[in-house]
Amino acid sequence: MTYNEDDYLQLSGIQHFEFCRRQWALIHIEQQWEDNYLTVSGELMHEKAHDKDFVEKRRNVITTRGMPVYSREMGVRGDCDVVEFIRDDENGVEIFGREGKYNVVPVEYKHGTLKDADIFQLTAEAMCLEEMLCCRIEYGYLYYGKTRKREKIDFTEEYRSRVIKDFEEMQGYYIKQYTPKVKKRKACNSCSLKDICLPKLETYKSAKKYIDMTIGEE
Ligand code: SF4
Known part of the structure; x- marks a missing residue:
């Protein structure tokens, strides 16, 4: 099965989806967004990396920033922070307008420390590049601003299957315009949408009890 371009989801949404399915739906289905420290610092790092006109050639490596990618099979589109094309005339692929063959290596800039959600986003970008090229x-x-270190990620079959499963689930929610219900947990404390999501409300047995409690708090 392939998706129509009009139905493509945002690739970077996989990191929201991995963090919390409800957060993904609030952002990508209900179009709600709130910045907190974690999201703002992440955005600033991406602005730096997404200089779309940037193409640099140094020795045997061509570096591009903000390269648009898509997958008809998964029904997603997005941008890669950085893609490096490393000359390898034996094992590489031809790149339009360039002499020789190249290995393709995506690099994603991230805030914080190594997380599964970052790995799945990078794997999804690689899968799009594979389909396109x-x-x-x-x-x-994955490059982490805090440690200033690159973490090498091998795109295993396990990661690839998880990416496919996530996007299938996201497409299912999107078609139904369904926002999953609140599941309050520790991660809610650092969630940029906690005030919109109202996790407190779901933990009270009834609206009356919630109103009694909140009025009681004032
Ligand atoms: S507050 Fe918690 S349940 Fe609500 S969107 Fe954020 S992480 Fe998900």
Whole structure:
């Protein structure tokens, strides 16, 4: 099955979806968004990386920033922070307008420390690049601003299956315009949408009890 361009979901939504399915739905189905420290600092790092006109060639590496990618099979589109094309005339693929063949290596800039959600986003980008360039990509890197280090990520079958499963589930919610219910947990404390999501409300047995409690708090 392939998706129509009009139905493509935002690729970066997979990190929201992995964090909390409800958060993803609030942002991508209900179009609600609130910035907190974590999201603002993440955005600033991406603005730096997404200089779309940037193409640099150094020795045997061509570096691009903000390269648009998509997948008809998964029904997603997005941008890669950085894609490195490393010359390899034996194993690489041809790139339009360039001499020789290249290995393709996506690099994603991230805030904080290594998380599964970041790995799945990077894997999804690699899968889009594979579909677009008809090639196989074995690994990529996550760059963390805090440690200033690159973490090498091998794109295993396990990661690839998880990405496919996540996007299938997201497409299902999107078609039904369904927002999953609140499941309050520790992560809610750092969630940028906690005031919109109202996790407190779901933990009270009834609206009357919620009103009694909140009025009681004042
Ligand atoms: S507050 Fe909690 S339940 Fe609500 S969207 Fe955020 S993480 Fe999900």
